[in-house]
Every structure is written in C-alpha cells, then in structure tokens.
Amino acid sequence: MQYFEKPSSPLQRLLDRIPLVGDIVRQPLGAIGFAIVSLFVVCVVFAPLIAPYDYARQDIPNRMEGPSVKYWLGTDNLGRDLFSRLVYGSRIAFETALPSVGIALIVGMLLGLIAGYVGGWLDNLIVVVMDTLQAFPSIMLSLAILALLGPSLVNVIIVIGLTWMPNYARVVRAQTLSIREKTYVEAERSLGATDRSILLSHILPNVIAPPLILAAMDLPWVITFEAGLSFLGLGVRPPTPSWGSILSEGFDHIFETPWPILWSGLTLALTTLGFTLFGEALRDVLDPRLSGTRGL
C-alpha cells in the first residue's frame, strides 16, 4: 500500500549507474586514477607472479645496490630486492585498508542509524563519544591505543577503524535525522510498520550512498596512515614488507643509500594520488552534490 510517491533512493541511483567505470574514465583525471588503482589491484592479486624474488630473500654481497638489470629498483640494507618488497607491500596496504575502512563503515553506520533514529539520551551519548574520539589528532589517538595494545597488523586495523568511525557515524546520523521526518516514513509508521522494517527498508537504502563514497575517499588516507604507523614501528613486524617499514629501514640507512626511501615514498605518493583521483571521480559521478573539497 503506497500513498506517497517515494523519492528515488541514492541506492537506486547507484544501481542505475552500474556502467560506472565508463563514467569515471571519461574524466581525464578519473582515468589516471583508475589506471593507478588497477595497477595496484593487479599487484595485490598477482604479487607472487610479478615479484621476481621472494620478499625476504637476502643477497648480502649485493646489499644497498642501486637499480640494475638483476634488481630493477636496487636492494635494501639486507640485500633484499626492493621491487619485490614494494609489490608485496601492496598486499599489506590492501589487507589493512579494506578491513579497517570496513570496520569504520559498519560500526559508524550502525551508531549513526541508532543515534539518528532513536534520538534522546542515546543520541546525546553517541554524539559525545564521537566528539571525544575526534578530540584527538587521529595519529595521537592511535599512538595512545597502540602504546597499550602493542604493535601488530590486527591492532593497527582495529585502531584505524576506531579512529575513522566517527566520520561515518556523523554522516549517517545527519542523513537519518532528515529522512526520519520525511512524509513517506511517517506514512509507513502510521500504517503500522515496525521500527526494524522502517530502518531496513526505508532509512538504510537512503543513507548508504554517502558513507560508501566517504569510504572510497578514505582508502588512500588509511593506506598512508598504516604506512605511517609502520614507519614508526607500530605496524607490521619484519620481515613482512609494508611500504612504511621499507621507508623506515631506508631512514635508518639514509646516509648509505637513497633508493629504499625514494621508491617506497614514490609508490606511496602515487598510490594515494591514484586512489584520490579515482575516489573524486567516483563521487562526482555518484553524487554531484558532494562535489568540492572535503576535510582532511
């Protein structure tokens, strides 16, 4: 029974846009972003096929060499092939970024939905907790937690998820608040729909697009954040290659060889650029209203 015409939901619009890639690639910067992201994905999936050596294989006589035919990008302080380590490093970046953004997205969305829909003291409590989590520069919050948890990849994922989560809660809460008051939701409620069905079939589909776009935009920041924590020695443990730990080892030997810093720095910057261009093109295609610059 439907008395009011429902506005087309962002999810519907999202599904209408399945030939997305075409729209993104049509923008020059989007095309560059797409190319870089594709390259990244290829490295993640086919790392063992692309990397010429094992990432932990040491060749001490040839340590800290510059680029050569044998070692395309040179070797690090233990004579490990930098190219192979960077290729495998993409896996660490991916394995951290995806679950941590996933945690932030799911937990944040859940809290945002509850805060916006239930309202009252629960809403106030969630808002204050989110404000508290955002009262720290994210790196400080992560350092405070990792100081107690100890360094490990799983801990880094949890910490990044927690640090990023308030953004998602905010966006979803604001959306939920406005949709809760819409006539069609009130109509459903007066027809006897339960909270659960209203939340799942009316509010959720309407609030899901902005946090998904936010997640796409957050991926590059999360990748640099993980690398930063690994650079500080709080991320993956050696000999696992994270781009941040390659940078850190390069920093320890900065007076002897520039190559580890140079290549891992460039890889990080290029990947971030690619994901940013891709994310912005995706946002412009999916939701032009969100266009423009956003906060860091």
Place this chain on the structure above:
Amino acid sequence: MLVYIVKRILMTLLVLLMVVVFLTLLVHIVPGDPVTMILGPRATPSLIAQMRSAMDLDKPIYVQIGHFLWNILHGSLGMDAVTGVPIATLIGSALPHTMILAVSSLLLAVLIGVPIGMYSATHTDSLPDRILTIGSISLTTIPSYVAGLFLLLIFAVELHALPAMGLGNAGDTLDYIKHLILPSIALAITWIGYLGRLVRTSLLEVFNETYVRASRAAGISERLIRYRYALKNALIPTVAILGVGLGSLMGGAVFIEIIFTRPGMGLLIYNAIQTRNYPLVRAGVFVVAVLFVLANLLADLVYTYLDPRIQLNKRMA
C-alpha cells in the same frame, strides 16, 4: 549568540572531561599492563607495587580520574614515574617547539596556498590553472613523512644545503630558523595543496553570487570586486579550516619531529611509547587534545563571527 558561545564552551569542557575518562579507562580496557611493560618480566612484586602506586594504578578508576583532574586544576600533570621529573616540565620544554613548527607550517601554507587558489580561480581553465590544480591535488596526497624524508634526502644528505637534525645551537635564533626550514616545509606541503584547492573552489562559488554579478553590472572595477568583495567572503571557509589545520598539523608533527629529531611533543610522546611510559603518554596526548579542541572551538567562534548566517545550534554536520 551568547547562548551559542556558552553552550559551545560547555560542550568543549564536557568533551575534555570525556578525554580524561577515556585515556584513564584505556589502561583498563586494553590488555597489557604498563607497569610490567616498563619493569620487565623479572621485576619483584614489591617493585611492581611501588611503580603501580607511583603511576596511581593501584587506586579505583574514579579516584584516578579525580586525581588527574585535581592535578590539572592545580596546573600539574603529576610526576614522571620513570625519570622523577614533573611531567609538566617535560611538556613545557617540548610544547613550544611543536607550536612553532605547526604555526610556521600553517603560515607557509597560507602564504603559498592562498595565492595559488586565487590565481587559479581568476584564470579558470587556462593552462596554468590546470597545472596548478593537478599540482595541488598531488601535493595533498603526499604524506608529510614522505615529504620530510625526501627533503631530508635532497637538501641535507645529498646537497648539504640545510641542517636536518635537532634545533641548532641554543640561543642562536638564526640557527634555530635554519633548522626549522625543512621541517616546516615538509609539514606544510599537504596544506599548501589543500588550501589551494579550497580557495579556488570557494572563490569560484562567490564569483557566481548575485552581489558579485550586480557589482559587475554596476560597473565596479573587476579588481575591486575580486580582491575587496569576493575574496573577503571566499576566505571564510579557509579561516574556519585553519583551526582544524592547526590541530592536524600538531598530529603530523609526530612524524616530522622524529625524522628531523626535533624535541617536541611528538617525539616526547613517541619516546614515552617506546619506553611504555603510559602516564607520560596520557598527559602528552591530553595536552595535544586540549590544544586541538581549543583550536577547533576558536575556529568555530571566528567562523560564527565572520559569517552570522550559519546556523548557531548546528552541532553536527
């Protein structure tokens, strides 16, 4: 207006109280005992008890929180259980260096980023605009630690053009500034790109406003419109974001201080983490959180003052 300001300040105080509660609870929620982490597995029970009491960990949580707040109200952050020096002294000597670094980076970002945005906005779709736009995007995506390492590599290690370690000779201002150049550029790079983009977008928005078009129609010179009328309004979002910027730069300073061995807050907290000195971590992070929250509060108030149109009771975006 007054109600809004009072409400905003009360909210800030509540958040700061929550920060203290959160940082204290963290020790209890998260697995791992800071005392055994500092003393190692072979410490005697009496030594552990002594350290636990020095760190206040032997008391109930609400006593710890009360104690911490009581200390703060009396201008003290407690004693460092490891070195025996008051924590406030340690922070007092580190904080100015971080503030100087953050403020000089922000200044640098404004001095370079704002003109870039203005030039781009007044020359839209020209070749320089495109180059500057792509350049700005690229700058925003370079992590500060990568920028820092590259600058260190190029100007200090390869060219020997600028000093890279520490603060320079005590009392020598010129030397201090020399040691500040590379770190502040490294920290500013992201924000140069970010401000460039922000100013460009907001100027273009303002150029489309009716009053700008009306002024044009009235024959007011383009220069006057652009730099007197439009820029003033276009800079409002920039001013608002600078408060956030100061806070985020203090966060980014962690990496920069480690790379350039500047003895600021970042290095202090990082070293405290390395030695598992949790009370020092808590106090350091608390001080940074206070500055972060205050910078945001200030930006909010300045924003409300500059643009009275914004909703006063808007708490969440």
